[in-house]
Amino acid sequence: MSPYCHSTKPNWRSEFQRLEGAYAPSTMRSYYADVQAFVDWCKEADHAPFPASVETVCAFLEAQGEAKAVSTVQRRLYAIRKIHRLMRLPDPTYDEDINLALRRVRRAKLARPKQAKGLTRDYLDRFIRGEPDTPWGLRNRAMLALGYELLSRRSELVALRTEDIKTSNDGTLRVLVRRSKSDPFGMGRLAFTSLRTAELVQSWLDWRGPDIEWLFCPIYQDKPINRDLSTTTVKRMIKAAARREGLEAKIVDEFSGHSLRVGAAQDLLRMGHDTAAIMRAGGWKSVNILARYLEKAEHNVWA
Structure with missing residues (x-):
């Protein structure tokens, strides 16, 4: 008889409810999805998910590595670790065999991580000019310009509230980016805009009205609706702008919701700013992540 017990399914989900409010909604969605993937795999493979043995977790990681990115496999390991702790079960995830299983997954996937195409200033100007003279165009011009100058992640851009922007004496904007992936407790970072971006944002606000x-x-x-946008809206906006400019389908596919952040960082490097300054501007904590964004820019700097 299978050691898998169907009664564990509601238990682990109820344990995750204790995390509500302590983690971002996106993190919670990932936890649920990753543990569900593990539970489903255990059921199919006839293994007990809770408490999981080291051998079960190793087999799961290596099976996932055949179809999933290394980052996804590692994230699912963290989810397995978290649920075992929440359920106060013996944690199998620190065994040396787990480390070896992850190393095998990494070595089997030697391809470099896919990097979003940078939406650099030349693309930005074209995309802004190409937006239609409609309410959607007003909004999208402001989002493109502001997202680029804030070096913002798409989640940061859609999370901005009206109260987070203040107009300075010179007409530019001071923006408080309250919460980000690297700032889970919302200490925030201040960023500043050009006059052009401030004007684009104000044109959008003039149409949108004050009660949003x-x-x-x-x-x-x-009519404007008083709720936030989904993060996928940013990706769709960028890809739609690229298609309007008649770019090849291959290039359109390379753009993502992260392209504004990548492109702005690349432009700052080309302008002569050092890595430390770019990290401060974009709120990066890891120089390794930033280095991946800057690789193509560095090629152009020294060409």
Whole structure:
């Protein structure tokens, strides 16, 4: 008889509810999805998920590595570790065999991580000019310009609230980016805009009106809706702008919701700013992550 017990399924989900409010919604969604993937795999492979043995976790990681990115496999390991701790079960994830299983997954996938195409200033200017003269165009111009100058992640851009922007004496904006992936407790970072971006944001606000909590919001039947945008809106906006410019499908596919952040960082390097300054501007904590963004820019600097 299988050691898998169906009664564990509601238990682990109820344990995760203790994390609500302590982690970002996106993190919670990942935890649920990753543990569910582990539970489903255990059921199919006839293994007990809780408490999991070292051998079971190793087999799961290596099976996942056949189809998933290394980052996904590692994230699922963290989810297995978290749920065992929440359920106060023996944690199998620190055994040396787990480390060896991860190393095998990494060595089997020697391809470099896929890097989003940088939405650099030349693309930015073209994309802004190409937006239509509609409420959606007003919003998208402001989002493109602001996202680029803030070096923002897409989650940071859609999380901005109207109260987070203040107009300076010279007409530019001071923006408080309250919460980000590297700032889970919302200490925030201050960023500043050009006059052009401030004007684009103000044009959007003039149409949107004063009674909307979120800086950028959905539009339905030509009316602003008082709720935040999904992060996928940023990706769709960028790809739609690239298609309007007649770019090849291959290039359009290379753009993502991260392209504004990547492109702005590359432009700062080309302008002569050092790594430390770029890290401060974009709120990076890891120089290794930033280095991946800057590789193509460095090629152009020294060419």
